[in-house]
Amino acid sequence: MTELKVNDVHYAYGGARALNGVSLEVNDGSVVALLGSNGAGKTTTAKLIAGALTPSKGSVLYNNETVSGLPVHQVMRRGIVLVPEGRQIFAQMSIHENLVMGAYKENDRGRIAELLEQRYETFPRLAERRNQLAGSLSGGEQQMLAIARGLMGEPRLLILDEPSLGIMPKLVQQIFELINYIAASGVSILLIEQNARASLEVASYAYVLEKGRIIMEGASSTMLDDAFVQNAYLGADEDEELEERL
Numbered sequence: 001m002t003e004l005k006v007n008d009v010h011y012a013y014g015g016a017r018a019l020n021g022v023s024l025e026v027n028d029g030s031v032v033a034l035l036g037s038n039g040a041g042k043t044t045t046a047k048l049i050a051g052a053l054t055p056s057k058g059s060v061l062y063n064n065e066t067v068s069g070l071p072v073h074q075v076m077r078r079g080i081v082l083v084p085e086g087r088q089i090f091a092q093m094s095i096h097e098n099l100v101m102g103a104y105k106e107n108d109r110g111r112i113a114e115l116l117e118q119r120y121e122t123f124p125r126l127a128e129r130r131n132q133l134a135g136s137l138s139g140g141e142q143q144m145l146a147i148a149r150g151l152m153g154e155p156r157l158l159i160l161d162e163p164s165l166g167i168m169p170k171l172v173q174q175i176f177e178l179i180n181y182i183a184a185s186g187v188s189i190l191l192i193e194q195n196a197r198a199s200l201e202v203a204s205y206a207y208v209l210e211k212g213r214i215i216m217e218g219a220s221s222t223m224l225d226d227a228f229v230q231n232a233y234l235g236a237d238e239d240e241e242l243e244e245r246l
């Protein structure tokens, strides 16, 4: 069943057009990748879905209900949580406090404690350091914290905006394993990435966004074999050679 339906959304920052009619869908329980180069409009699309921006034209439907125009907290209540680009954790707060902030829809202390325990089980590194300032974590660990905080909101659909950006290769692999793990727990994922190969390996379907338009979409397996995608986003053989040398 279609869970998320983005319908021909347009958006401009002042006079600068960022999205010129973007449509995409995420089905229940699936992982969908949204690829595209810098400035393509990926983050803008994520913000429009999460309620941080309102489309000037078009709409966002979640479980057949229009959510575009609703404020972020109401979109979150319906089950959509965005883990923003650049993580945006609270560096001056402890890991524990950052996680508690994510449990925005819970007032029940017992339930929050339960959610925290689940996170600490999944993320032992965070459990060990729960009382340290979040700013003391490495970039990769901060990304784990940002994802863990997103999960505290008990999403049905998690939007991850460039979770592997600026993270060392060893941790990147862990992040993709984590994405698989979250998907296996039944949470749908819209994965925004520049690491096209790894994203296409976890996603079942993918869209390519360029200059505010979807220029291509299809099953991930088809995309991986596509000559255009290989040239433009997979960097074909060079990456593999580089990986072998590293």
Ligand SMILES: Nc1ncnc2c1ncn2[C@@H]1O[C@H](COP(=O)(O)OP(=O)(O)OP(=O)(O)O)[C@@H](O)[C@H]1O
Pocket (backbone or CB within 6 Å): 013, 016, 017, 018, 036, 037, 038, 039, 040, 041, 042, 043, 044, 045, 085
């Ligand atoms: N706050 C803003 N004010 C003005 N223009 C903006 C703003 N945010 C984004 N833009 C512009 O909108 C376009 C789309 O930006 P967006 O951040 O959505 O791209 P992106 O695909 O997420 O890029 P990246 O891969 O670099 O994160 C770009 O041309 C960008 O310069």
Ligand SMILES: [Mg+2]
Pocket (backbone or CB within 6 Å): 042, 043, 044, 085, 161
């Ligand atoms: Mg972006």
